[in-house]
């Protein structure tokens with residue numbers, strides 16, 4: 001059985017104003033004990049997964065590259081000794097451009113990293129500062145250059161739209177800059193204001209001036225319309241790739257592949273059950289120190305929940321829901337469960353059917369929430 005491994009590194013140099021990921025700033029003294037705990041958790045989880053092979057390994061965060069390379073090396077080496085990693089595995093590390101240099105990239109390549117996901121977000125320094133990023137556009141350009149010089153070909157950039165003070169011209173400049181860097185993959189995210197973040201308080205007090213809905217929509221239309229002619233196929237709602245450079249690890253999440261998440265707040269999907277590790281690095285270290293696994297089993301989903309989740313995840317992918325696979329998994333044709341929803345969405349141009357797959361149209365992807373709501377039973 002093939003599975004994916006996700007390793008969460010919850011450290012950042014500084015918190016970005018919009019971030020609600022589990023990450024900690026200014027806690028460098030925890031890095032060493034946290035890495036020790038990760039190594040122990042991987043050894044334990046590796047025993048559980050002894051039968052299968054890890055086809056993908058993804059180190060995310062937080063900022064994995066906030067770790068000194070010595071500690072990140074220990075993490076990657078422990079992953080290799082704990083899990084049977086496939087010879088052709090995709091091994092991704094998320095990087096913040098301000099935390100890497102040529103030496104760091106060379107070390108990553110030597111450790112077998114095959115793919116870098118770089119949080120560029122924007123190529124306008126004043127917007128980067130406004131959203132609390134610690135890097136500049138120049139840092140992003142250098143990071144990509146160093147990755148390539150180190151021999152890492154597969155490079156992805158994250159780009160954001162709907163940011164405070166951002167205009168369509170900024171987005172056009174970002175896309176142009178990404179094309180100049182000849183990256184292979186681009187993830188596109190709209191800013192969302194999450195409760196409990198500094199941006200949420202600033203939005204409430206009127207301090208945060210965001211683009212209007214129409215302006216954000218124009219940015220979205222530009223990004224989603226412009227990337228395909230540049231050779232980036234939209235293979236998932238937020239992800240665009242040149243042929244052969246789709247993220248194999250993320251495709252696993254959307255296509256019912258088991259995965260093991262290690263580290264604070266990491267999620268796992270194993271034997272059809274979902275688990276989440278404690279969302280607190282200190283408690284995580286303490287629990288592992290006691291020789292226990294820090295995971296909580298999520299409630300066993302009902303058959304209805306399982307069908308909904310299956311459809312939500314499959315609809316994110318450009319290829320959509322494979323009708324035969326749905327029937328094979330749930331023992332009933334999808335039309336029997338979702339006949340009305342499918343008809344309504346098709347009538348409104350949000351869903352289409354081709355070669356046994358039900359997939360969202362461009363309009364359906366844009367109005368994703370409307371389409372997903374229709375699949376709630």
Ligand code: SF4
Pocket residue numbers: 011012014015016019020021023061062063096119
């Ligand atoms: S670098 Fe990423 S994880 Fe860290 S605070 Fe910023 S958005 Fe959050």
